[in-house]
Amino acid sequence: MGLKDKNLMKVFVNFLSKDDSINQIFIDEGILGLLLNEINRLEFKNYTLLDTILMACSNLACGNLGQIEQIFAQGLIWKAIDIIEYYSKQNLSLNISKIIYNAIITITEALIGCSNHVRVELMLYQDYEVIKLFNYTIKNILSSYNIEILLNEIGDAIISMIHCGESELDEESLNKFKEKLIINGIDEISKNIIFSDEIKDEGIKSKFNEIVSFNR
Secondary structure, X not given: OOOOOHHHHHHHHHHHOOOHHHHHHHHHOOHHHHHHHHHHHHOOOOHHHHHHHHHHXXXXXXOOHHHHHHHHHHOHHHHHHHHHHHHOOOOOOHHHHHHXXXXXXXXXXXXXXXXXXXXXXXXXXXXXXXXXXXXXXXXXXXXXXXXXXXXXXXXXXXXXXXXXXXXXXXXXXXHHHHHHHHHOOHHHHHHHHHXXXXXXXXXXXXXXXXXXXXXX
């Protein structure tokens, strides 16, 4: 079975956005392997279908811990990272922005809901590559339409990494994590968010204040 028809894929996305029990039925029936195969088949060539597939991935990543572990084991989180890395080197367009948006939500939801074992793997991957992706997303994908969602997601994801790092990483690795937050601009971005007059949500500011406090 293939998902070459974007309308058929949208039907899957609509089902996958309902609840964990429905998502688990699709997982048991092999939806994760199907999504991975379709991403590999597309090779970044079909913006609309790839965006819809990533929307399905982001919905699944909102599931329970066991489901997130299955998504991780299938390799879909790594694919989301690869996709952002690829498109971040292209000229930004509305289609590419939508793809990166759904890819980053897949990653943030996984980081927020996964086990510490998986979280450490995601943190350490390619020398804390995920931090660089957060920086790129905030600087390039943020808009008036998605600002609260993205900042809440990225803020929660970084805080989950901080808590995990404090409990799971040795001192050298934890210091390197702090260093990467600074080198990749997250510390500066966080300060800008805290003092921004445009951002009214105090919950968002509180999250990024926690990030700044961690680096002190």
